[in-house]
Structures are given as C-alpha cells and as structure tokens.
Amino acid sequence: MDKHKISVITGPREAKLFEVDIPEIKNNEVLVANKVCALCTSDYQLWMGTRDNIPYNVAFGHENAGVVVKVGADVKNVKEGDRVAFGVLGCGVCDDCRKGLNLKRCMNATSSHTAGNADGYHGPHGASQYKAVEGRKLFKVRDGVSLKHAAFLEPIATVVEGIERMRIKPNENILVVGAGTMGNLNAQVARKYGATVIVSEVSDKKLETLRKMGFKHLINSKKEDLKTRVNEILGGQQLDGIIVSVGATPVYRQVFEMAPKCCRILLFAANYPAPEWGMNIDPNLIHYNLWEIIGTYTASTFAFQQAMDLINKEDLNLDLLIDGEFDQDKLQEAFEAASTPDMFRVLLNI
Ligand SMILES: [Zn+2]
Ligand SMILES: [Zn+2]
Known part of the structure; x- marks a missing residue:
C-alpha cells in the first residue's frame, strides 16, 4: 500500500512527520490531497503545551484545503480534480442537524480531535498529505480562488x-x-x-x-x-x-x-x-x-456555506492575514513562527 506523511503534535513543543498508509475510502467518501493547512491558535497552543483539553499525539489540522484525487461510488457533489475546502459538520440527519443547529447540538457528533483513525493517530489530519472524508463535508472552491484563502473556511464559518x-x-x-x-x-x-x-x-x-x-x-x-x-x-x-x-x-x-x-x-x-x-x-x-x-463555538452547516460564499466571491481580505508559509517538513519552524506574539496565520504548504 502507498504511504503518505502525516503531521503530528507529539508533545509540548514537539511536532513530527510519520509515514503511514494512505487511507482507504468508503463509497460515501473522498480522498483529498491536502495542499494548504493553516495553524490555528488551538493547534499552536497544543504544541506549546498550554491546552489540556486534547491528548497527544494529535494528527492536527482543521483549516485546510486541497484537491480531490479519488471519489467513492456514492459521492455526487465533487469529482476528481475539484479543489475543495473542508466543513466540520454534524451528521446531517439527526433532529438537531435538520433544524440547522450548531454542530455542537448534533446528536451523533464525535470529536475529530479524539475519534480514532485507521492509521492509529487521532485528530482531523488536515496537515497530512491525504485525508479521507465524507463527500458531503466538502465545499468546492471556485476557479481562480486561492486554496490559501479556502483554508480559512473553518475560521470564517465560526x-x-x-x-x-x-x-x-x-x-x-x-x-x-x-x-x-x-x-x-x-x-x-x-x-x-x-x-x-x-x-x-x-x-x-x-x-x-x-x-x-x-x-x-x-x-x-x-x-x-x-x-x-x-x-x-x-x-x-x-x-x-x-x-x-x-x-x-x-x-x-x-x-x-x-x-x-x-x-x-x-x-x-x-x-x-x-x-x-x-x-x-x-x-x-x-x-x-x-x-x-x-x-459561540464551532458552526452550523448554514454558517459554513455562508463562509464558503464569502471566500468564493473574494469578499474578504485574507492576504493580509497570512504571515508566514512553511513546507510540511518544517513543522517545528512553522509552530515557532505561529506561536510568536503578534503573528496572524502561518500556513503549511503540503
Ligand atoms: Zn481553527
Ligand atoms: Zn446530527
């Protein structure tokens, strides 16, 4: 099986790459090659050791965007080659999801930060080379819109x-x-x-x-x-x-x-x-x-769609909020930069 590199926070002030199998997809899932992942405050605080709400080792990254490389048989909304950003959404079918409530009210919600993963590492895997995700959780990025901007989908949705x-x-x-x-x-x-x-x-x-x-x-x-x-x-x-x-x-x-x-x-x-x-x-x-x-915390499906529209219509100034870019193998340097006071977002290019 082909391997890929996943980015993992392993302990206070320590982040490393590990090589694991590229995930298999189910019929309702899509394999996305992540291209950009921003380091969220919650990520660098976890790296700094000041967050005690998430256990190590974490395959972190939830502000990411990429390109679809494989599509499950039942997926209708995206195709191979589409550029996409990731929604953090509820199950979509429980009473509270159908009422359009915040993800936190989903009756079937599991935390991507602690849910197990086939590769043995918990976490959302947005800073890894590949990520398998349900097709319905993806939002298409319009032609000409930068994936660096699309990586802001989750923060803008919140x-x-x-x-x-x-x-x-x-x-x-x-x-x-x-x-x-x-x-x-x-x-x-x-x-x-x-x-x-x-x-x-x-x-x-x-x-x-x-x-x-x-x-x-x-x-x-x-x-x-x-x-x-x-x-x-x-x-x-x-x-x-x-x-x-x-x-x-x-x-x-x-x-x-x-x-x-x-x-x-x-x-x-x-x-x-x-x-x-x-x-x-x-x-x-x-x-x-x-x-x-x-x-307020997290977001509803409605808020994700609104946020994707704001990004796709280029209605917000996001360039000035990008303060640094690092390759995936420069994880430590990226976290050093992201955790420096006065910085806006630091991006990983994957
Ligand atoms: Zn975030
Ligand atoms: Zn639900």
Whole structure:
C-alpha cells in the first residue's frame, strides 16, 4: 500500500512527520490531497503545551484545503480534480442537524480531535498529505480562488456563526475587542453584515492591518481610554453589540463595565489556561440592562456555506492575514513562527 506523511503534535513543543498508509475510502467518501493547512491558535497552543483539553499525539489540522484525487461510488457533489475546502459538520440527519443547529447540538457528533483513525493517530489530519472524508463535508472552491484563502473556511464559518447568533443588523454599532486573526475576521464579517465597526486592540501592527483594510474606527486601548473613545466615535449613540475576541479577565471586566443597556455581548474567544473569572455579575444588572450574553463555538452547516460564499466571491481580505508559509517538513519552524506574539496565520504548504 502507498504511504503518505502525516503531521503530528507529539508533545509540548514537539511536532513530527510519520509515514503511514494512505487511507482507504468508503463509497460515501473522498480522498483529498491536502495542499494548504493553516495553524490555528488551538493547534499552536497544543504544541506549546498550554491546552489540556486534547491528548497527544494529535494528527492536527482543521483549516485546510486541497484537491480531490479519488471519489467513492456514492459521492455526487465533487469529482476528481475539484479543489475543495473542508466543513466540520454534524451528521446531517439527526433532529438537531435538520433544524440547522450548531454542530455542537448534533446528536451523533464525535470529536475529530479524539475519534480514532485507521492509521492509529487521532485528530482531523488536515496537515497530512491525504485525508479521507465524507463527500458531503466538502465545499468546492471556485476557479481562480486561492486554496490559501479556502483554508480559512473553518475560521470564517465560526465567525459567521457568532455573528448570526448575535443577529447583527445593518447600521448597528459593534465593538470588536481584540484584532488577532479571529478578531480581524469578526470585524470584516460584521462590516459585511452592514454594521458600523469599531475595533480595540493593543498591537499597533494589528491596528495597522485593519487600517489597510479600510477600517476607520480603531482604538489602541493601551494608549487611549476605551470607553471615552467609543463615545467620541459614536457621537451620542450607543453600542448595540460587543464581540469579545480575546479571552482575559481584565477584558471581560472592562466589557461588562462599559456595556450599555440592550447590548448583546458575544464571547467569541476561548483562552487557555482558562481565565480566572473572579467577578460576580449581579443578575439584576442583566435584568435591568436587558443584556444578552451569547456564547459561540464551532458552526452550523448554514454558517459554513455562508463562509464558503464569502471566500468564493473574494469578499474578504485574507492576504493580509497570512504571515508566514512553511513546507510540511518544517513543522517545528512553522509552530515557532505561529506561536510568536503578534503573528496572524502561518500556513503549511503540503
Ligand atoms: Zn481553527
Ligand atoms: Zn446530527
């Protein structure tokens, strides 16, 4: 049997390639040759050893795109040679999937991070040379659209999911706190949904990236008082929503202190090690302020389709979010780069 190289995080600050058999496909599956995989925050935090929710060894990679090389007999939506990105979807047939709910409500969901694999390594295998996947989980990438952009499908889908859950409407005033890759994508998608977007961030580089993307209302919250600047920008109006895209106790505190009445607060970011809560929210505050505190994680099939449309129509600026590229055999170097503060996404070329 032919072999391929899989990328595996084996322990803190250690990632290696292993050679295993190329997976066999079932009738409803497709074999995809991965071409690009971005290193997600969750990947490099696992490599750094700061995540304790996923055990080693992990054949990581869930922000990937590639080319179809083999198609099972029952697959109708893609053919050999198609360029594709990967949806992380539920079973599609349980009651909750049919209601269009988030993947996390799927009654038959298994975690790709811990589910077993025929090659003996758990994990989604997106940074490996080949991946076998159910055909229905693939999204076609239009001709002329870069696979590097298509690799952003999963992160953009999670952003669309959050913004849908938050019900952003045109002309609403939305503050995004934190402008790393995910905060930046939140700002871009909120703008696409018609909101007036204000972004606060402490990194000059990240603010400058937003400026290049045409964002005007930018606040360096290390140098300026956030609430004062937000009030200046809004000229008497109030915030309709706040997207928290950085997970840290002082940020949560500041957000709840400044949230006006009827504000919707989206807790987008996770943070590891888990942030200390250390603050009591008086339920009366939520009651009298009519606050909505909204969690979000993963995405629905609908959000994946919306995200694929945004990528295929080239409606987002993704080039400025690619900060480095490495070949698959330079895994260690790629993780070193990805985990350097102030970096946007680092890509592996496979
Ligand atoms: Zn990710
Ligand atoms: Zn389901």
